[in-house]
Amino acid sequence: MNAPLRLAHPPAISGSLLAFANVHKAYRSRDGRERIALDGVSFELASGEVLALIGSAASGKSAFASLAAGIEQPSAGVIAIDGAEIGAGGGRRDIALLGSRPDLPHSRPVREIVTERRERTLGATYDAVRKIDRLLDLLEIGDDADRYADELSDGARRKAALACALAAEPRLLILDEATSALDPEIEETFLAALSRVNAQTGVSILLITHDMTAVTALASRVLVLDAGRIVEQGATAKIFAHPAHAVTRRFAAAATGAVLPPFIVDKLSDTPSAGGRALVRLAFEGPAATKPVLTNVARELGFDLGIVAGSLGAAGGEPYGVLIVAAPADEPYFTAAVERLEDAGLGVEVLGFVA
Ligand SMILES: Nc1ncnc2c1ncn2[C@@H]1O[C@H](COP(=O)(O)OP(=O)(O)OP(=O)(O)O)[C@@H](O)[C@H]1O
Numbered sequence: 001m002n003a004p005l006r007l008a009h010p011p012a013i014s015g016s017l018l019a020f021a022n023v024h025k026a027y028r029s030r031d032g033r034e035r036i037a038l039d040g041v042s043f044e045l046a047s048g049e050v051l052a053l054i055g056s057a058a059s060g061k062s063a064f065a066s067l068a069a070g071i072e073q074p075s076a077g078v079i080a081i082d083g084a085e086i087g088a089g090g091g092r093r094d095i096a097l098l099g100s101r102p103d104l105p106h107s108r109p110v111r112e113i114v115t116e117r118r119e120r121t122l123g124a125t126y127d128a129v130r131k132i133d134r135l136l137d138l139l140e141i142g143d144d145a146d147r148y149a150d151e152l153s154d155g156a157r158r159k160a161a162l163a164c165a166l167a168a169e170p171r172l173l174i175l176d177e178a179t180s181a182l183d184p185e186i187e188e189t190f191l192a193a194l195s196r197v198n199a200q201t202g203v204s205i206l207l208i209t210h211d212m213t214a215v216t217a218l219a220s221r222v223l224v225l226d227a228g229r230i231v232e233q234g235a236t237a238k239i240f241a242h243p244a245h246a247v248t249r250r251f252a253a254a255a256t257g258a259v260l261p262p263f264i265v266d267k268l269s270d271t272p273s274a275g276g277r278a279l280v281r282l283a284f285e286g287p288a289a290t291k292p293v294l295t296n297v298a299r300e301l302g303f304d305l306g307i308v309a310g311s312l313g314a315a316g317g318e319p320y321g322v323l324i325v326a327a328p329a330d331e332p333y334f335t336a337a338v339e340r341l342e343d344a345g346l347g348v349e350v351l352g353f354v355a
Pocket residue numbers: 027028029035036037055056057058059060061062063064
């Protein structure tokens with residue numbers, strides 16, 4: 001077997017579990033045209049990290065997943081695990097991929113299926129029974145171990161598929177839309193299981209998804225992909241509180257619920273009118289998220305505020321929130337309020353004015 005190729009430029013990606021360095025992926029369509037799926041993508045994923053990749057349809061997410069999993073090879077650029085390039089077939093033992101459809105043989109017990117998946121990669125090990133029991137207990141499907149896959153509830157079947165993905169003790173779990181379109185209750189227990197797995201086994205997770213519930217629940221960092229390029233990245237709470245790119249703004253609105261209702265959008269004007277109100281997007285993140293800044297400023301300046309939309313919560317374990325409020329647009333109070341809120345660390349964006 002050939003030794004894995006060492007990267008020519010390890011300092012750029014040392015210390016990371018998975019790294020892309022200027023990765024391009026192009027496909028040739030049946031009509032002979034070239035389609036660029038990834039266009040110079042560079043990123044690093046640290047050991048133990050949960051990183052989300054979000055992006056619109058056809059932005060290159062599936063290509064990203066296939067390359068990261070070693071299923072396909074880049075057209076140009078380097079993909080590395082622990083600083084060593086993944087060649088064809090290399091590095092896959094450390095990586096598991098779970099998609100949106102549980103792929104389990106129906107007429108066999110869960111424990112047997114998971115054991116077979118483990119042995120396929122690791123062979124028979126003396127501690128296999130103990131390790132598999134511990135994994136099934138961690139996923140809270142220990143009681144289902146001897147049941148057939150087609151006898152399981154939807155939630156347990158998802159977790160059995162997750163157990164198969166984790167059976168060979170990968171260091172990186174790639175979830176390609178694996179939490180989308182789940183019943184909310186099933187999703188909650190599935191996300192809790194993923195969080196336990198990450199905390200207790202240290203497996204890194206690359207979450208490729210449209211599902212903002214999963215992103216805010218699990219990911220500490222987010223990459224935003226658009227037309228094959230990473231257009232924005234950062235800590236989840238920061239990205240959703242202060243989205244810069246149009247695609248990120250759309251996902252942030254879905255994550256926070258901070259969207260103006262259409263009947264207000266229709267009445268929005270660029271200029272204030274006497275006695276009218278300003279609609280303002282306020283983003284709280286970091287220390288400002290846990291202080292009653294808004295109440296204090298409103299009380300101090302003596303005006304009332306109406307909350308139009310939004311939510312306060314946590315993303316990647318950090319408190320954050322976005323609110324759209326209606327405040328009096330009269331000067332000088334309005335300018336003073338904006339200044340006070342910005343000084344207190346809030347992101348303030350005036351969306352427009354209504355009469
Ligand atoms: N096998 C292929 N042959 C030709 N073109 C492809 C192939 N796979 C992907 N593409 C093209 O590459 C681009 C990125 O596709 P990809 O499936 O990675 O996007 P995606 O973000 O996963 O989209 P979606 O969310 O809709 O699944 C698209 O223009 C797509 O048409």
